[in-house]
Amino acid sequence: xTLIQAVFVLFAILTLGAGLFTVLSRHLFxxxxxxxxxxxxxxxxxxxxxxxxxxGVQVLIxxxxxxxxxxxxxxxxxxxxxxxxxxxxxxxxxxxxIAGLFFVLLAPVIAGFPWPQATQGVPAxxxxxxxxxxxxxxxxxxxxxxxxxxxxxxxxxAIFIAREKR
Amino acid sequence: MPDGILLEYVPILTLILVGLGIGGVALIAPQLLAPKxxxxxxxxxxxxxxxxIGPAQRRFPVKFYLIxxxxxxxDIEIIFFYPWALQVRSLKTxxxxxxxxxxxxxxxxxxxxxxxxxxxxxx
Numbered sequence: 613x614t615l616i617q618a619v620f621v622l623f624a625i626l627t628l629g630a631g632l633f634t635v636l637s638r639h640l641f642x643x644x645x646x647x648x649x650x651x652x653x654x655x656x657x658x659x660x661x662x663x664x665x666x667x668g669v670q671v672l673i674x675x676x677x678x679x680x681x682x683x684x685x686x687x688x689x690x691x692x693x694x695x696x697x698x699x700x701x702x703x704x705x706x707x708x709x710i711a712g713l714f715f716v717l718l719a720p721v722i723a724g725f726p727w728p729q730a731t732q733g734v735p736a737x738x739x740x741x742x743x744x745x746x747x748x749x750x751x752x753x754x755x756x757x758x759x760x761x762x763x764x765x766x767x768x769x770a771i772f773i774a775r776e777k778r
Numbered sequence: 779m780p781d782g783i784l785l786e787y788v789p790i791l792t793l794i795l796v797g798l799g800i801g802g803v804a805l806i807a808p809q810l811l812a813p814k815x816x817x818x819x820x821x822x823x824x825x826x827x828x829x830x831i832g833p834a835q836r837r838f839p840v841k842f843y844l845i846x847x848x849x850x851x852x853d854i855e856i857i858f859f860y861p862w863a864l865q866v867r868s869l870k871t872x873x874x875x876x877x878x879x880x881x882x883x884x885x886x887x888x889x890x891x892x893x894x895x896x897x898x899x900x901x
Contacts, residue, residue: 616784665861669857672853672856673857676853677846680846681846681850684842687837687838688838739860739861742861743866746862747862747865747869747876747877757876757879757880757883759858759880760879760880760881761883763854766847766851767848767884767890768890770847770848771890771896774847775895775896
């Protein structure tokens with residue numbers, strides 16, 4: 613096993629392990645903290661794929677902003693601090709059976725799927741190319757401008773809904 | 779992917795390790811070094827020196843959520859600047875105009891947020 617594979621295994625364990633704890637945490641707030649750890653693992657996987665820009669987006673948007681939003685959402689939730697009750701209920705067995713069956717169904721499909729192989733490496737100036745294509749009218753200039761309209765819509769919607777009425 | 783690319787991330791790894799180290803030492807050192815003479819008052823939760831009132835975990839006002847949402851939206855705006863800024867010297871006027879339009883549309887939202895008092899805490 614090369615060093616890079618070892619690092620990959622480390623990040624995979626981090627992502628999956630933290631994801632598991634996210635689901636199993638009894639306290640909603642702890643679940644959010646584990647979710648952030650899992651997102652850190654995903655950022656590491658992006659780095660290993662040489663998708664540095666995506667890794668940066670992952671850190672800035674997901675770890676930096678979305679997780680804060682989720683934390684605020686948890687803190688706004690009524691009864692967050694109350695005893696959350698046992699993590700299992702009487703439907704656990706049925707859920708486990710169905711999830712297991714779904715896994716049995718899905719696993720051969722994923723294993724047998726002809727995943728495409730990358731034919732060429734990541735170009736060294738991938739981020740520069742992204743910057744060029746964002747403003748190139750023949751490529752992504754229109755989606756780029758539309759993105760600002762979407763952010764504007766989200767901003768106005770957020771203010772309209774969340775602002776306290778006077 | 780060659781192993782050599784990992785070398786580029788040694789500074790980040792170092793930063794993470796130093797951060798964990800400082801945090802770990804700050805947690806462990808007082809356990810070993812600090813004198814412990816607990817009293818009832820000392821063991822109260824610390825609330826900036828005041829006597830703590832009410833439960834520690836209670837619902838937060840929705841204002842915080844609005845601030846977080848505004849933060850996300852402008853965070854997303856900033857992320858678009860990075861690839862553009864790397865190329866800005868080699869791009870033509872059109873690219874500048876397009877970024878100007880992008881910012882202008884968001885500026886409308888900014889002015890709307892400002893006029894609606896979204897940045898004011900006491901309202």
